[in-house]
Amino acid sequence: MTERPGPGWHKTALELGPVAAFFAGYVLLKDQTFTIAGTAYDGFIVVTALFVPLILISTAALWRLTGRLSHMQIVTAVLVTVFGGLSVWLNDERFFKMKPTLIYLLFASVLFFGLYRGRSYLAMVLSEAMPLTPAGWMKLTRRMAWFFVALAVANEAIWRTMSTDAWVNFKTFGLPVAMFAFFIAQSGLMQAHTPPPTEGPD
Structure with missing residues (x-):
C-alpha cells in the first residue's frame, strides 16, 4: 500500500501518546488496588490492561493515517498484546x-x-x-x-x-x-x- 501523507503532529501523537498515557495512568493508579471478580489487581496491572487496547487502537489509527506500518511498530504492537495480556491474565x-x-x-x-x-x-x-x-x-x-x-x-x-x-x-x-x-x-x-x-x- 502506498504511504499516504498525514499531518506530522498526528503521527507523533499516535506514536508517543500511548506511552505518555501509560506513564500518567501509572502515576495516578500505582498506589491503588482494584478487586475484580474476587481477584485483587494493583494499579500497574490495571494500567497495563488499559494500555494493550490503546496501543492497538493507536497502531490501527496510524495505519489508517499513513497507509503503512513499520516492522518495528507491528512487532511492538504484537509483543505488547502478548506480554501485556499475560501480565493481566496471570496478574504478574x-x-x-x-x-x-x-x-x-x-x-x-x-x-x-x-x-x-x-x-x-x-x-x-x-x-x-x-x-x-x-x-x-x-x-x-x-x-x-x-x-x-x-x-x-x-x-x-x-x-x-x-x-x-x-x-x-x-x-x-x-x-x-x-x-x-x-x-x-x-x-x-x-x-x-x-x-x-x-x-x-x-
Whole structure:
C-alpha cells in the first residue's frame, strides 16, 4: 500500500501518546488496588490492561493515517498484546516488564543476521530519511545492533533489581533519551559517510 501523507503532529501523537498515557495512568493508579471478580489487581496491572487496547487502537489509527506500518511498530504492537495480556491474565507484572528486552533482542538479532549476509537492514528502513554510503550503513547497523543489546541488558538489570517506579521512569524517559543520545553520538560517522550531492546536467 502506498504511504499516504498525514499531518506530522498526528503521527507523533499516535506514536508517543500511548506511552505518555501509560506513564500518567501509572502515576495516578500505582498506589491503588482494584478487586475484580474476587481477584485483587494493583494499579500497574490495571494500567497495563488499559494500555494493550490503546496501543492497538493507536497502531490501527496510524495505519489508517499513513497507509503503512513499520516492522518495528507491528512487532511492538504484537509483543505488547502478548506480554501485556499475560501480565493481566496471570496478574504478574514481570511479563510486561520483560517485553522491551525481547523487542530489543529481536531487533538486534535481525540486524546481526543482515550483517552476516552482508546487508544493512537498517538502511532499508532509514535510507530515505538519512542517506549514507554503503560502508556507512554497515558501520551504523553494527553499532545499532550492539546498542539494542545494551538496551536489553539495561532493561533486564533495572526491572530485576530496582523498583517498579524506577522501571516505569526508565521505560518512559530513559529509553527515548538513550536513543536520542545514540544518534547524536553517531554524527561523526554520518558526516564522514554522507555521499556527495549528485550534480544535475548543465
